[in-house]
Amino acid sequence: MDSGIRAIVDAVEEARRQLRENALPKARDSSREKVPEKEEAALMGALAGLMEAFVELARAASDRMAPGDSSEAYIKVVRRLRDQPRFLREDAAAIEKRVGAAE
Template structure:
């Protein structure tokens, strides 16, 4: 594995580790108070940001694959991730309108 690819893998691994160790335990903490209505959209936007970056990575990688089938897999994954990020953005806007 070349150093550029290793750096990508390491960055994704670190992001996953940070999410699992820091964000997920806080989200699962049932003893915590409910998220204030004014802050609900913030998490939708944050999740959209995360999914958008994953979509960008998949799209960027699609042109670098060596086998015939793999670019299509990455392209499709990137498109689906962009679609999901769009759904999150729509929800973020709906929440913003609802809470003012």
């Protein structure tokens, strides 16, 4: 792969590995205390940022694919995912509002 795709695939695989090795064990650790409400929005915002990166990557990839089915597949991914970051940011804002109102 000399089109630069190898670097993209490697970066995505590294991100996935980091999430699985570092974040998921902490999320699954049932012996830890519950997440304080004021920290919930930070996690939701981080998920929104990650989803935004997915959408940006799919959009950029669609521009580089040969015309036809491959390009259309990436465009479909963008359509399916593009609203998710906004929903996550709205959820984060709702959490912040709820926590702020409780203080």
